[in-house]
Amino acid sequence: MKDKITLLYNGNEHEFPLIKGSENELAIDIKTLRQNTGLITLDPGYKNTGSCISDITFLDGENGVLRYRGYDIADLANNSSFIEVSYLLIFGELPSKSDVEKFENDIKEELLVHEDIKTILKSFPTGAHPMGILASLTSALISFNPGSVDVRSDEKMYHAIVQLMAKFSILTAWVHRKHEGLPLNYPDISISYVENLSKMMFMKPNKNYSNQSVITSALNKLLILHADHEQNCSTSTVRIVGSSEASLFASISAGISALWGRLHGGANQAVIEMLELIKRDGGDTKKFMSKAKDKNHPFRLMGFGHRVYKNFDPRAKIIKQAADEVLSDLGVNDPILEIAKGLEKEALSDKYFIERKLYPNVDFYSGIIYRALGIPTQMFTVMFALGRLPGWIAQWKEMKLNQEPIGRPRQIYKGRKHRKI
Numbered sequence: 001m002k003d004k005i006t007l008l009y010n011g012n013e014h015e016f017p018l019i020k021g022s023e024n025e026l027a028i029d030i031k032t033l034r035q036n037t038g039l040i041t042l043d044p045g046y047k048n049t050g051s052c053i054s055d056i057t058f059l060d061g062e063n064g065v066l067r068y069r070g071y072d073i074a075d076l077a078n079n080s081s082f083i084e085v086s087y088l089l090i091f092g093e094l095p096s097k098s099d100v101e102k103f104e105n106d107i108k109e110e111l112l113v114h115e116d117i118k119t120i121l122k123s124f125p126t127g128a129h130p131m132g133i134l135a136s137l138t139s140a141l142i143s144f145n146p147g148s149v150d151v152r153s154d155e156k157m158y159h160a161i162v163q164l165m166a167k168f169s170i171l172t173a174w175v176h177r178k179h180e181g182l183p184l185n186y187p188d189i190s191i192s193y194v195e196n197l198s199k200m201m202f203m204k205p206n207k208n209y210s211n212q213s214v215i216t217s218a219l220n221k222l223l224i225l226h227a228d229h230e231q232n233c234s235t236s237t238v239r240i241v242g243s244s245e246a247s248l249f250a251s252i253s254a255g256i257s258a259l260w261g262r263l264h265g266g267a268n269q270a271v272i273e274m275l276e277l278i279k280r281d282g283g284d285t286k287k288f289m290s291k292a293k294d295k296n297h298p299f300r301l302m303g304f305g306h307r308v309y310k311n312f313d314p315r316a317k318i319i320k321q322a323a324d325e326v327l328s329d330l331g332v333n334d335p336i337l338e339i340a341k342g343l344e345k346e347a348l349s350d351k352y353f354i355e356r357k358l359y360p361n362v363d364f365y366s367g368i369i370y371r372a373l374g375i376p377t378q379m380f381t382v383m384f385a386l387g388r389l390p391g392w393i394a395q396w397k398e399m400k401l402n403q404e405p406i407g408r409p410r411q412i413y414k415g416r417k418h419r420k421i
Protein backbone atom coordinates (compact mmCIF):
# COMPACT_ATOMS: atom_id res chain seq x y z
CA MET A 1 0.00 0.00 0.00
CA LYS A 2 1.31 3.51 -0.84
CA ASP A 3 2.36 5.63 2.17
CA LYS A 4 1.47 8.96 0.59
CA ILE A 5 -1.08 10.64 -1.65
CA THR A 6 -0.48 13.21 -4.37
CA LEU A 7 -2.63 16.30 -4.81
CA LEU A 8 -2.56 17.87 -8.27
CA TYR A 9 -3.28 21.60 -7.93
CA ASN A 10 -2.51 24.54 -10.19
CA GLY A 11 -0.35 22.28 -12.34
CA ASN A 12 1.79 21.19 -9.38
CA GLU A 13 1.95 17.87 -7.61
CA HIS A 14 1.90 18.00 -3.80
CA GLU A 15 2.60 14.87 -1.76
CA PHE A 16 1.11 14.23 1.68
CA PRO A 17 1.94 11.27 3.96
CA LEU A 18 -0.71 8.66 4.76
CA ILE A 19 -0.91 7.74 8.44
CA LYS A 20 -2.13 4.25 9.39
CA GLY A 21 -3.64 3.44 12.79
CA SER A 22 -3.29 0.22 14.82
CA GLU A 23 -6.60 -1.00 13.38
CA ASN A 24 -5.62 0.05 9.82
CA GLU A 25 -7.58 3.33 9.74
CA LEU A 26 -5.99 5.76 7.29
CA ALA A 27 -5.55 9.55 7.39
CA ILE A 28 -3.96 12.09 5.12
CA ASP A 29 -1.45 14.10 7.15
CA ILE A 30 -2.17 17.66 5.94
CA LYS A 31 0.11 19.48 8.40
CA THR A 32 1.94 21.11 5.44
CA LEU A 33 -1.11 21.70 3.21
CA ARG A 34 -1.46 25.48 3.64
CA GLN A 35 2.25 26.28 3.57
CA ASN A 36 2.76 24.19 0.40
CA THR A 37 -0.46 24.97 -1.51
CA GLY A 38 -2.13 27.96 0.18
CA LEU A 39 -5.20 25.75 0.56
CA ILE A 40 -7.09 24.80 3.76
CA THR A 41 -9.75 22.12 4.16
CA LEU A 42 -13.37 22.84 5.14
CA ASP A 43 -15.29 20.21 7.15
CA PRO A 44 -18.22 21.53 9.28
CA GLY A 45 -18.65 19.29 12.34
CA TYR A 46 -15.30 17.64 11.56
CA LYS A 47 -17.14 14.66 10.03
CA ASN A 48 -14.07 13.73 7.97
CA THR A 49 -11.33 15.28 10.11
CA GLY A 50 -9.11 13.66 12.70
CA SER A 51 -7.96 16.00 15.48
CA CYS A 52 -5.25 13.84 17.04
CA ILE A 53 -3.49 10.49 17.25
CA SER A 54 -4.65 8.68 20.38
CA ASP A 55 -3.86 5.40 22.18
CA ILE A 56 -6.91 5.42 24.42
CA THR A 57 -10.15 4.30 22.75
CA PHE A 58 -10.93 2.62 19.44
CA LEU A 59 -14.34 2.77 17.73
CA ASP A 60 -15.31 0.82 14.63
CA GLY A 61 -18.62 2.41 13.64
CA GLU A 62 -19.33 -0.01 10.81
CA ASN A 63 -18.95 -3.08 13.02
CA GLY A 64 -20.15 -1.70 16.35
CA VAL A 65 -16.82 -2.10 18.12
CA LEU A 66 -15.76 -0.10 21.21
CA ARG A 67 -12.49 -0.86 23.04
CA TYR A 68 -10.75 0.99 25.89
CA ARG A 69 -6.96 0.48 25.58
CA GLY A 70 -7.67 -2.64 23.50
CA TYR A 71 -10.20 -4.24 25.86
CA ASP A 72 -13.72 -4.79 24.50
CA ILE A 73 -16.40 -2.75 26.25
CA ALA A 74 -18.54 -5.84 27.03
CA ASP A 75 -15.59 -7.57 28.75
CA LEU A 76 -14.93 -4.51 30.89
CA ALA A 77 -18.60 -3.83 31.68
CA ASN A 78 -19.11 -7.44 32.81
CA ASN A 79 -15.84 -8.03 34.65
CA SER A 80 -14.34 -4.77 35.95
CA SER A 81 -15.06 -2.01 38.44
CA PHE A 82 -15.44 1.62 37.40
CA ILE A 83 -12.28 2.46 39.36
CA GLU A 84 -10.31 -0.27 37.53
CA VAL A 85 -11.57 1.00 34.15
CA SER A 86 -10.76 4.59 35.18
CA TYR A 87 -7.21 3.48 36.00
CA LEU A 88 -6.99 1.63 32.65
CA LEU A 89 -8.10 4.68 30.66
CA ILE A 90 -5.92 7.17 32.54
CA PHE A 91 -2.73 5.12 32.98
CA GLY A 92 -2.98 2.67 30.07
CA GLU A 93 -3.10 -0.72 31.79
CA LEU A 94 -5.58 -2.62 33.96
CA PRO A 95 -4.32 -2.18 37.54
CA SER A 96 -2.90 -4.94 39.71
CA LYS A 97 -4.62 -5.52 43.06
CA SER A 98 -2.10 -3.29 44.80
CA ASP A 99 -2.37 -0.61 42.08
CA VAL A 100 -6.13 -0.34 42.39
CA GLU A 101 -5.96 -0.35 46.20
CA LYS A 102 -3.47 2.54 46.12
CA PHE A 103 -5.52 4.43 43.50
CA GLU A 104 -8.75 4.00 45.46
CA ASN A 105 -7.04 4.95 48.75
CA ASP A 106 -5.46 8.03 47.18
CA ILE A 107 -8.92 9.02 45.96
CA LYS A 108 -10.35 8.45 49.45
CA GLU A 109 -7.69 10.80 50.86
CA GLU A 110 -9.23 13.53 48.71
CA LEU A 111 -12.87 12.63 49.41
CA LEU A 112 -13.80 15.98 50.89
CA VAL A 113 -14.63 19.39 49.45
CA HIS A 114 -14.25 22.80 51.12
CA GLU A 115 -17.31 23.67 53.20
CA ASP A 116 -17.77 26.86 51.16
CA ILE A 117 -18.76 24.69 48.19
CA LYS A 118 -21.99 24.11 50.15
CA THR A 119 -22.51 27.90 50.30
CA ILE A 120 -22.12 28.19 46.53
CA LEU A 121 -24.44 25.20 46.02
CA LYS A 122 -27.08 26.76 48.24
CA SER A 123 -26.93 30.02 46.23
CA PHE A 124 -28.34 28.34 43.10
CA PRO A 125 -32.08 28.86 42.65
CA THR A 126 -34.40 25.90 43.20
CA GLY A 127 -34.95 24.30 39.81
CA ALA A 128 -31.47 25.17 38.52
CA HIS A 129 -30.42 22.42 36.11
CA PRO A 130 -27.92 20.05 37.77
CA MET A 131 -25.57 20.24 34.76
CA GLY A 132 -25.23 24.00 35.13
CA ILE A 133 -24.50 23.63 38.84
CA LEU A 134 -22.00 20.82 38.18
CA ALA A 135 -20.08 22.84 35.58
CA SER A 136 -19.94 25.83 37.95
CA LEU A 137 -18.88 23.86 41.02
CA THR A 138 -16.22 21.98 39.01
CA SER A 139 -14.72 25.31 38.01
CA ALA A 140 -15.10 26.58 41.59
CA LEU A 141 -13.01 23.61 42.79
CA ILE A 142 -9.98 25.36 41.27
CA SER A 143 -10.26 28.19 43.81
CA PHE A 144 -10.27 25.70 46.68
CA ASN A 145 -7.52 23.50 45.17
CA PRO A 146 -5.13 25.97 43.48
CA GLY A 147 -2.37 23.37 43.48
CA SER A 148 -4.34 21.36 40.91
CA VAL A 149 -3.46 23.89 38.20
CA ASP A 150 0.26 22.99 37.98
CA VAL A 151 0.53 19.47 36.54
CA ARG A 152 4.01 19.75 35.08
CA SER A 153 5.35 16.82 37.13
CA ASP A 154 3.99 13.24 37.18
CA GLU A 155 3.31 13.59 40.90
CA LYS A 156 1.34 16.81 40.50
CA MET A 157 -0.59 15.40 37.50
CA TYR A 158 -1.45 12.29 39.55
CA HIS A 159 -2.53 14.38 42.54
CA ALA A 160 -4.81 16.59 40.41
CA ILE A 161 -6.34 13.44 38.88
CA VAL A 162 -7.17 11.76 42.19
CA GLN A 163 -8.47 15.06 43.56
CA LEU A 164 -10.85 15.41 40.62
CA MET A 165 -11.97 11.75 40.68
CA ALA A 166 -12.77 12.15 44.38
CA LYS A 167 -14.39 15.55 44.51
CA PHE A 168 -16.42 15.10 41.32
CA SER A 169 -18.26 12.18 42.92
CA ILE A 170 -19.21 14.44 45.85
CA LEU A 171 -20.39 17.19 43.49
CA THR A 172 -22.46 14.60 41.58
CA ALA A 173 -24.18 13.47 44.77
CA TRP A 174 -24.64 16.98 46.12
CA VAL A 175 -26.26 18.39 42.96
CA HIS A 176 -28.68 15.46 43.19
CA ARG A 177 -29.46 16.21 46.84
CA LYS A 178 -29.94 19.92 45.98
CA HIS A 179 -32.31 18.92 43.13
CA GLU A 180 -34.31 16.74 45.55
CA GLY A 181 -34.29 19.26 48.40
CA LEU A 182 -32.51 16.78 50.65
CA PRO A 183 -29.70 17.42 53.15
CA LEU A 184 -26.18 16.72 51.89
CA ASN A 185 -24.45 13.48 52.87
CA TYR A 186 -20.74 13.41 53.58
CA PRO A 187 -18.56 10.74 51.94
CA ASP A 188 -17.86 7.42 53.63
CA ILE A 189 -14.30 6.19 53.00
CA SER A 190 -15.02 2.75 54.47
CA ILE A 191 -16.80 1.61 51.31
CA SER A 192 -15.99 1.50 47.59
CA TYR A 193 -16.16 4.45 45.17
CA VAL A 194 -19.50 3.46 43.67
CA GLU A 195 -20.99 2.34 47.00
CA ASN A 196 -20.02 5.74 48.44
CA LEU A 197 -21.58 7.52 45.45
CA SER A 198 -24.78 5.57 45.95
CA LYS A 199 -24.82 6.26 49.70
CA MET A 200 -24.20 10.01 49.25
CA MET A 201 -26.96 10.17 46.65
CA PHE A 202 -29.64 8.02 48.27
CA MET A 203 -29.14 7.86 52.07
CA LYS A 204 -32.12 9.53 53.79
CA PRO A 205 -31.75 11.20 57.23
CA ASN A 206 -34.78 9.43 58.62
CA LYS A 207 -33.95 5.85 57.63
CA ASN A 208 -31.16 3.34 58.08
CA TYR A 209 -29.21 2.91 54.88
CA SER A 210 -27.65 -0.18 53.38
CA ASN A 211 -26.16 -0.38 49.92
CA GLN A 212 -28.20 -2.50 47.51
CA SER A 213 -25.91 -4.53 45.27
CA VAL A 214 -28.36 -4.32 42.37
CA ILE A 215 -28.05 -0.52 42.48
CA THR A 216 -24.26 -0.34 42.88
CA SER A 217 -23.81 -3.02 40.21
CA ALA A 218 -26.04 -1.12 37.76
CA LEU A 219 -24.25 2.17 38.50
CA ASN A 220 -20.85 0.49 38.08
CA LYS A 221 -21.84 -0.90 34.67
CA LEU A 222 -23.40 2.37 33.45
CA LEU A 223 -20.37 4.41 34.55
CA ILE A 224 -18.02 2.02 32.70
CA LEU A 225 -20.16 2.14 29.53
CA HIS A 226 -19.95 5.96 29.51
CA ALA A 227 -16.27 6.21 30.47
CA ASP A 228 -14.77 7.19 27.11
CA HIS A 229 -15.69 7.47 23.45
CA GLU A 230 -12.67 8.88 21.56
CA GLN A 231 -13.09 12.37 20.05
CA ASN A 232 -16.79 13.10 20.76
CA CYS A 233 -18.01 16.67 21.18
CA SER A 234 -17.32 17.04 24.92
CA THR A 235 -13.97 15.23 24.82
CA SER A 236 -12.86 17.41 21.91
CA THR A 237 -13.94 20.39 24.03
CA VAL A 238 -11.85 19.17 26.97
CA ARG A 239 -8.83 18.72 24.69
CA ILE A 240 -9.10 22.06 22.92
CA VAL A 241 -9.70 24.00 26.16
CA GLY A 242 -6.69 22.24 27.71
CA SER A 243 -4.59 23.03 24.63
CA SER A 244 -4.67 26.72 25.66
CA GLU A 245 -3.04 25.63 28.98
CA ALA A 246 -6.29 26.07 30.88
CA SER A 247 -6.22 23.78 33.91
CA LEU A 248 -7.57 20.22 34.09
CA PHE A 249 -10.52 21.27 36.26
CA ALA A 250 -11.34 24.22 33.94
CA SER A 251 -11.17 21.95 30.88
CA ILE A 252 -13.49 19.40 32.49
CA SER A 253 -15.92 22.18 33.41
CA ALA A 254 -16.04 23.14 29.71
CA GLY A 255 -16.58 19.49 28.77
CA ILE A 256 -19.57 19.32 31.13
CA SER A 257 -21.17 22.23 29.31
CA ALA A 258 -20.61 20.59 25.92
CA LEU A 259 -22.06 17.30 27.19
CA TRP A 260 -25.21 19.12 28.40
CA GLY A 261 -26.49 19.65 24.86
CA ARG A 262 -29.47 17.44 23.82
CA LEU A 263 -27.66 16.26 20.69
CA HIS A 264 -24.90 14.86 22.94
CA GLY A 265 -25.10 13.76 26.58
CA GLY A 266 -28.31 15.70 27.16
CA ALA A 267 -30.03 13.17 24.89
CA ASN A 268 -30.51 10.73 27.79
CA GLN A 269 -32.80 13.28 29.46
CA ALA A 270 -34.46 14.11 26.11
CA VAL A 271 -35.19 10.41 25.45
CA ILE A 272 -37.20 9.96 28.66
CA GLU A 273 -39.03 13.24 28.05
CA MET A 274 -39.86 11.97 24.53
CA LEU A 275 -41.04 8.57 25.79
CA GLU A 276 -43.19 10.21 28.48
CA LEU A 277 -44.66 12.53 25.81
CA ILE A 278 -45.52 9.49 23.65
CA LYS A 279 -47.05 7.75 26.67
CA ARG A 280 -49.13 10.83 27.61
CA ASP A 281 -50.22 11.11 23.99
CA GLY A 282 -51.62 7.57 24.08
CA GLY A 283 -48.56 5.55 23.06
CA ASP A 284 -48.99 5.85 19.27
CA THR A 285 -45.35 5.34 18.28
CA LYS A 286 -46.19 5.35 14.53
CA LYS A 287 -47.38 8.97 14.84
CA PHE A 288 -44.09 10.00 16.37
CA MET A 289 -42.06 7.99 13.90
CA SER A 290 -43.75 9.98 11.10
CA LYS A 291 -42.89 13.24 12.85
CA ALA A 292 -39.26 12.12 13.21
CA LYS A 293 -39.06 11.55 9.45
CA ASP A 294 -40.74 14.82 8.53
CA LYS A 295 -38.05 17.37 7.61
CA ASN A 296 -40.51 20.16 8.29
CA HIS A 297 -41.12 18.94 11.82
CA PRO A 298 -38.51 19.69 14.54
CA PHE A 299 -39.20 16.35 16.29
CA ARG A 300 -36.30 13.92 16.22
CA LEU A 301 -36.20 10.40 17.64
CA MET A 302 -33.90 11.15 20.57
CA GLY A 303 -31.48 8.37 21.45
CA PHE A 304 -31.29 7.34 17.79
CA GLY A 305 -28.45 7.95 15.36
CA HIS A 306 -24.76 8.45 15.84
CA ARG A 307 -21.92 10.21 14.05
CA VAL A 308 -19.71 7.11 14.15
CA TYR A 309 -21.89 4.03 14.74
CA LYS A 310 -23.60 3.15 11.43
CA ASN A 311 -24.58 -0.33 12.48
CA PHE A 312 -25.30 -0.51 16.20
CA ASP A 313 -23.95 1.10 19.37
CA PRO A 314 -22.52 -1.80 21.42
CA ARG A 315 -23.28 0.14 24.61
CA ALA A 316 -26.98 0.36 23.71
CA LYS A 317 -27.18 -3.43 23.40
CA ILE A 318 -25.60 -3.93 26.83
CA ILE A 319 -27.75 -1.25 28.47
CA LYS A 320 -30.96 -2.63 26.91
CA GLN A 321 -30.22 -6.04 28.43
CA ALA A 322 -29.27 -4.44 31.75
CA ALA A 323 -32.55 -2.49 31.77
CA ASP A 324 -34.55 -5.71 31.70
CA GLU A 325 -32.38 -7.22 34.46
CA VAL A 326 -32.35 -4.17 36.77
CA LEU A 327 -36.08 -3.47 36.48
CA SER A 328 -36.81 -7.14 37.14
CA ASP A 329 -34.41 -7.25 40.14
CA LEU A 330 -35.97 -4.08 41.55
CA GLY A 331 -39.50 -5.25 40.77
CA VAL A 332 -40.09 -2.12 38.70
CA ASN A 333 -42.60 -2.24 35.87
CA ASP A 334 -42.06 0.86 33.73
CA PRO A 335 -44.40 1.14 30.74
CA ILE A 336 -42.00 3.45 28.92
CA LEU A 337 -39.54 0.55 28.56
CA GLU A 338 -42.12 -1.19 26.38
CA ILE A 339 -42.69 2.04 24.42
CA ALA A 340 -38.90 2.28 23.88
CA LYS A 341 -38.72 -1.31 22.67
CA GLY A 342 -41.67 -0.69 20.35
CA LEU A 343 -40.00 2.38 18.87
CA GLU A 344 -36.76 0.49 18.35
CA LYS A 345 -38.55 -2.39 16.65
CA GLU A 346 -40.40 -0.02 14.29
CA ALA A 347 -37.29 2.03 13.50
CA LEU A 348 -35.20 -1.04 12.71
CA SER A 349 -37.69 -2.00 9.99
CA ASP A 350 -38.36 1.51 8.68
CA LYS A 351 -36.83 2.53 5.33
CA TYR A 352 -35.98 6.07 6.50
CA PHE A 353 -34.01 4.80 9.50
CA ILE A 354 -32.43 1.90 7.64
CA GLU A 355 -31.26 4.11 4.76
CA ARG A 356 -29.73 6.60 7.20
CA LYS A 357 -28.30 3.84 9.43
CA LEU A 358 -30.03 5.19 12.52
CA TYR A 359 -29.89 2.81 15.47
CA PRO A 360 -30.38 3.24 19.22
CA ASN A 361 -27.34 4.86 20.84
CA VAL A 362 -26.03 4.83 24.39
CA ASP A 363 -28.69 7.33 25.49
CA PHE A 364 -31.75 5.41 24.31
CA TYR A 365 -32.13 2.97 27.22
CA SER A 366 -29.83 4.41 29.90
CA GLY A 367 -32.45 6.76 31.34
CA ILE A 368 -34.83 3.86 31.95
CA ILE A 369 -32.29 2.33 34.33
CA TYR A 370 -31.44 5.63 36.03
CA ARG A 371 -35.18 6.20 36.55
CA ALA A 372 -35.61 2.75 38.07
CA LEU A 373 -32.73 3.55 40.46
CA GLY A 374 -34.65 6.60 41.65
CA ILE A 375 -32.52 9.16 39.82
CA PRO A 376 -34.55 12.12 38.47
CA THR A 377 -34.53 12.87 34.74
CA GLN A 378 -32.59 16.12 35.06
CA MET A 379 -29.77 14.20 36.76
CA PHE A 380 -29.24 11.72 33.90
CA THR A 381 -26.61 13.79 32.11
CA VAL A 382 -24.77 14.39 35.39
CA MET A 383 -24.46 10.59 35.69
CA PHE A 384 -23.14 10.56 32.11
CA ALA A 385 -20.58 13.23 33.10
CA LEU A 386 -19.34 11.22 36.10
CA GLY A 387 -18.98 8.18 33.88
CA ARG A 388 -17.12 10.19 31.25
CA LEU A 389 -14.79 11.84 33.77
CA PRO A 390 -11.96 9.27 33.52
CA GLY A 391 -12.12 9.42 29.73
CA TRP A 392 -11.97 13.20 29.74
CA ILE A 393 -9.01 13.03 32.17
CA ALA A 394 -7.21 10.40 30.07
CA GLN A 395 -7.68 12.37 26.85
CA TRP A 396 -6.61 15.65 28.48
CA LYS A 397 -3.50 13.99 29.96
CA GLU A 398 -2.61 12.49 26.54
CA MET A 399 -2.99 15.90 24.89
CA LYS A 400 -0.66 17.45 27.52
CA LEU A 401 1.96 14.69 27.40
CA ASN A 402 1.96 14.82 23.59
CA GLN A 403 2.50 18.59 23.86
CA GLU A 404 -0.19 19.20 21.26
CA PRO A 405 -0.37 22.76 19.84
CA ILE A 406 -3.21 25.09 20.83
CA GLY A 407 -6.34 24.20 18.87
CA ARG A 408 -7.17 27.00 16.45
CA PRO A 409 -9.07 26.02 13.25
CA ARG A 410 -9.06 28.26 10.15
CA GLN A 411 -12.10 29.44 8.18
CA ILE A 412 -13.32 30.57 4.77
CA TYR A 413 -14.50 34.18 5.02
CA LYS A 414 -17.65 35.01 3.02
CA GLY A 415 -18.43 38.35 4.62
CA ARG A 416 -18.31 41.88 3.22
CA LYS A 417 -15.14 43.06 1.49
CA HIS A 418 -13.20 46.08 2.79
CA ARG A 419 -15.38 49.19 3.00
CA LYS A 420 -14.98 52.74 4.40
CA ILE A 421 -16.99 54.10 7.33
Ligand code: SDX
Pocket: 045, 228, 229, 231, 232, 233, 262, 263, 264, 265, 267, 292, 293, 299, 300, 301, 302, 303, 304, 305, 306, 307, 308, 356, 358, 361, 362, 363
Ligand atom coordinates in the same frame (compact mmCIF):
# COMPACT_ATOMS: atom_id res chain seq x y z
C1 SDX B 1 -23.89 10.85 22.23
O1 SDX B 1 -19.95 11.29 19.33
C2 SDX B 1 -20.11 10.48 20.31
O2 SDX B 1 -19.38 9.52 20.49
C3 SDX B 1 -21.24 10.82 21.26
C4 SDX B 1 -21.59 9.80 22.33
C5 SDX B 1 -20.49 9.65 23.36
O3 SDX B 1 -20.42 8.59 23.98
O4 SDX B 1 -19.76 10.65 23.61
O5 SDX B 1 -21.84 8.55 21.72
C6 SDX B 1 -22.84 10.22 23.10
O6 SDX B 1 -23.91 12.04 22.10
C7 SDX B 1 -24.86 9.96 21.51
C8 SDX B 1 -25.82 10.75 20.58
C9 SDX B 1 -26.96 11.32 21.42
N1 SDX B 1 -27.84 12.22 20.60
C10 SDX B 1 -29.06 11.87 20.23
O7 SDX B 1 -29.60 10.79 20.46
C11 SDX B 1 -29.83 12.98 19.51
C12 SDX B 1 -30.57 12.41 18.28
N2 SDX B 1 -29.57 12.06 17.27
C13 SDX B 1 -29.25 13.03 16.25
O8 SDX B 1 -29.41 14.35 16.58
C14 SDX B 1 -28.04 12.64 15.40
O9 SDX B 1 -28.21 11.34 15.05
C15 SDX B 1 -26.65 12.83 16.00
C16 SDX B 1 -26.45 14.22 16.50
C17 SDX B 1 -26.39 11.87 17.10
C18 SDX B 1 -25.65 12.56 14.88
O10 SDX B 1 -25.81 13.54 13.94
P1 SDX B 1 -24.95 13.55 12.56
O11 SDX B 1 -23.89 12.53 12.56
O12 SDX B 1 -24.56 14.97 12.30
O13 SDX B 1 -25.99 13.05 11.51
P2 SDX B 1 -27.02 13.97 10.73
O14 SDX B 1 -27.70 14.91 11.69
O15 SDX B 1 -26.32 14.54 9.54
O16 SDX B 1 -28.12 12.89 10.28
C19 SDX B 1 -28.03 12.20 9.03
C20 SDX B 1 -29.48 12.04 8.58
C21 SDX B 1 -30.22 13.37 8.44
O17 SDX B 1 -31.25 13.16 7.49
P3 SDX B 1 -30.97 13.67 5.92
O18 SDX B 1 -30.65 15.13 6.00
O19 SDX B 1 -29.80 12.82 5.44
O20 SDX B 1 -32.24 13.35 5.20
O21 SDX B 1 -30.20 11.28 9.55
C22 SDX B 1 -31.25 12.08 10.08
C23 SDX B 1 -30.90 13.52 9.78
O22 SDX B 1 -32.08 14.31 9.71
N3 SDX B 1 -31.28 11.82 11.53
C24 SDX B 1 -32.38 11.64 12.26
C25 SDX B 1 -31.94 11.39 13.57
N4 SDX B 1 -30.58 11.44 13.61
C26 SDX B 1 -30.20 11.71 12.34
N5 SDX B 1 -33.69 11.66 11.93
C27 SDX B 1 -34.57 11.42 12.94
N6 SDX B 1 -34.22 11.17 14.24
C28 SDX B 1 -32.91 11.15 14.58
N7 SDX B 1 -32.54 10.92 15.84
